[in-house]
Amino acid sequence: MKALVTFLCIFLLGFAARAQDVQFSQFYAAPIYLNPAFAGSSEMTRFGVNYRNQWPGLDHSLNAYSAYFDHYFFGANSGVGLIVNGMNETMSGLSTSEVGLAYSYRLRLGFDSFLRFGAQGSFVSRDANLNHLVFGSQIDPNSGAIGDHSGESLLMDMRHRYADFHFGMLYNNQWGWFGLSAHHITQPNIAFIDDQISQWPMKLSAHGGIKVDLSQGAVRNYMNNTQGASELVFAFNYKHQDPFNQLDLGMQVNLHPLVVGAWYRGLPTMGTAMPNTESIIGLVGFSLAGGIDIGYSYDFTLSQLGQANTGGAHEISMRYSFLLGNNAGSGRKSSMMPCFKY
Numbered sequence: 608m609k610a611l612v613t614f615l616c617i618f619l620l621g622f623a624a625r626a627q628d629v630q631f632s633q634f635y636a637a638p639i640y641l642n643p644a645f646a647g648s649s650e651m652t653r654f655g656v657n658y659r660n661q662w663p664g665l666d667h668s669l670n671a672y673s674a675y676f677d678h679y680f681f682g683a684n685s686g687v688g689l690i691v692n693g694m695n696e697t698m699s700g701l702s703t704s705e706v707g708l709a710y711s712y713r714l715r716l717g718f719d720s721f722l723r724f725g726a727q728g729s730f731v732s733r734d735a736n737l738n739h740l741v742f743g744s745q746i747d748p749n750s751g752a753i754g755d756h757s758g759e760s761l762l763m764d765m766r767h768r769y770a771d772f773h774f775g776m777l778y779n780n781q782w783g784w785f786g787l788s789a790h791h792i793t794q795p796n797i798a799f800i801d802d803q804i805s806q807w808p809m810k811l812s813a814h815g816g817i818k819v820d821l822s823q824g825a826v827r828n829y830m831n832n833t834q835g836a837s838e839l840v841f842a843f844n845y846k847h848q849d850p851f852n853q854l855d856l857g858m859q860v861n862l863h864p865l866v867v868g869a870w871y872r873g874l875p876t877m878g879t880a881m882p883n884t885e886s887i888i889g890l891v892g893f894s895l896a897g898g899i900d901i902g903y904s905y906d907f908t909l910s911q912l913g914q915a916n917t918g919g920a921h922e923i924s925m926r927y928s929f930l931l932g933n934n935a936g937s938g939r940k941s942s943m944m945p946c947f948k949y
Contacts, residue, residue, distance in 0.1 A: 629692075630846070630853065630872075633949040634844050634855065639690045640690060641786075642775035643775045644723040646687060647685065649928055651678075651898075653677050655926040656926075657673045659672070659920060663920075663921065669696050673693075677709070686709075687711075688727075690729075691705070692705040703733050721780075730770060731768065731795075733767045733797055733799075734765065767797060770795065774792060788812045789811055790811075792809060794806040794807055810848040812846050815842065815843060816843065822837040837862055841858050842859070843856045854873065855870055858870065859949065864893055885910050886906040888906050897929075898929050899927050
């Protein structure tokens with residue numbers, strides 16, 4: 608039994624060492640998760656939540672969520688945000704919970720160009736639940752029946768807590784944006800066993816895009832009786848988290864209140880030993896009256912795992928945006944972020 612426990616601990620350490628952050632397909636619907644410089648970027652008050660169910664066709668899937676609140680203070684040119692993230696891997700029994708505070712500062716470079724700097728500090732708890740594992744001593748050699756755990760000492764629940772830090776910057780003008788973010792900059796030790804080191808690898812991201820106006824004038828949104836322009840938006844999100852690289856590349860069409868989009872996730876040029884083609888993603892979103900946006904996306908698996916085996920991935924996002932408090936200067940076209948809605 609001791610040898611088995613040792614092997615299990617080594618397995619958990621090895622898994623943690625190669626662990627990667629959850630990838631939300633609707634990455635702009637989880638703005639602070641993407642880059643802390645997005646805190647307050649709407650120059651409104653926002654509540655948002657994302658839920659992702661990855662590979663539901665397998666016996667063991669991955670479930671993740673990200674919820675956030677942010678607010679922009681015009682008098683201080685600053686945004687603040689609160690983010691709560693969670694992830695559960697049913698195969699390994701590992702789960703992660705994170706609570707973070709984000710701050711961003713907006714610097715005006717010109718009439719319609721801005722540079723934002725952001726930082727986030729988080730408290731993280733990682734848990735390993737081993738109760739679902741079956742040990743040899745539990746199995747009756749005659750009947751094959753599985754009994755209770757043996758009387759041998761075994762810590763069935765492990766927990767590790769640590770601090771984590773992220774930084775980012777974001778530039779935008781009226782027609783485009785570009786951002787850089789660095790997550791887990793201290794590469795915290797996430798080992799469950801004392802005196803062992805297993806660092807969470809730093810994640811680097813470069814993301815941006817451009818907006819193309821499709822209408823000569825404003826078009827009416829009949830859902831909330833407002834005016835808006837039809838837009839075509841191209842965007843990308845490149846991520847590197849050792850030893851993996853990934854690129855999301857796609858487009859969204861904003862027809863107010865309807866948004867449709869499609870993009871590709873993968874990086875097939877990065878060597879041929881292990882093809883890095885993951886999925887094609889489709890999205891549909893809808894803007895309701897009162898500042899509510901709802902989006903649904905589906906990942907169609909292209910990797911060797913296979914669509915029939917994995918069942919792809921489902922993702923839902925909801926966001927509520929409104930003006931709160933002293934909003935002098937709000938709604939100025941020159942300062943609005945022209946990025947993806949989802």
